[in-house]
Amino acid sequence: MSENRPLVSFIVTCYNLPVPMLCECIDSILALTLLPSERELIIVDDGSDTSPMNGLMHYGDDIVYVRQKHGGVSEARNAGLHVARGTFVQFVDGDDRLLADGYGHCIEVIRQHADAEVVMFDFTRGEPRRASAVPVPAVSGSELMRQQNIRGAVWCCLFRQSVRGTLLFTPGIAYAEDEEFMAQLLLRAEVVYVLTAEAYYYRQHCASAVSRRDEAAVCRRLDDTHTVIMRLHRLEDRLPRPERIALQRRVAQLTMDYLYNTIMLTRSAAVVDSRINELHGAGLFPLPARPYSAKYTWFRRLVGSAIGRRLLLHTLPYMKRER
DSSP, rough: OOOTOOSSEEEEOOOEEEHHHHHHHHHHHTTTSSSSSEEEEEEEEEEOSEEEEEEEGGGGGOEEEEEOOSSOHHHHHHHHHHOOOOEEEEEEEEEEEEEEEHHHHHHHHHHHHHHEEEEEEEEESOSSSSOOOOOOOOHHHHHHHSOOOOOOGGEEEEEEEEHHTTTTOOTTOSSSSSHHHHHHHHOOOOOOEEEEEEEEEOOOOOTTTGGSSSSHHHHHHHHHHOOOOHHHHHHGGOOEEEEEEEEHHHHHHHHHHHHHHHHHHHHHHHHHHHHHEEEEEETTSSSOOOOHHHHHHHHHHHHHHHHHHHHHHHHGGGSSOOO
């Protein structure tokens, strides 16, 4: 590592957040077991109505503040990537925070394993239950994606800049932008460590984008997810076979989630059928008959028939979804 290069660049994106909430996020990063020279803390303000900078002045040189015209989280993260100088990058949403005990294991991995390219970890919405990390052998990103369903949230991983290369978030995508980025990042990674530690506190509140249920927001969420699925699907034919199989699994899983959310958010048979017709035209429906998981198997069978879809429409909205 270069003497002037931080070990980790933390990219914190925010838009119209209360300053105390943003400070809580910043403080959680400053509390980590990193020397000031080992960290770079970049705050990207995505064009908030009022700049939070006056409330951040006391951090002095501990932060780098970047303000841009409001363009959405994808462009805000890209702005942070253009500035970041660290060997590794960690994204943090400004209304969330890192958990020092759990995240300490992630720092240990990149200190002790010079080959580490991506470190994935767990998150919590409440008090952390697992700060310890069960040691696991490293795997390649494509092997990981072939074997199991991954967490698509980009803030659930610490990754090496050199692996990212020129990869950026697609501008204009407000929902599922993480899924496109994470799938491509893992396909590039040869050494991935997956930890069980809960290292990230995710705060979902009424102002969160995923909490919106108005018609326009629902339509945007479904349209963006469809766009991401199609973009990943078009990559499949350009990949070697192992990576193609890995990405096919991820696309199938995202398509299942997309149909699940269509049912849950619209509760409309007409909308579900319309979305299915679009997928069918792209060769993504029926869902592949692969044993990816028990949940995938039963959902694929039900959604594949008109009777099954009616059953899902009448039962899913009343069932509690897993995390």
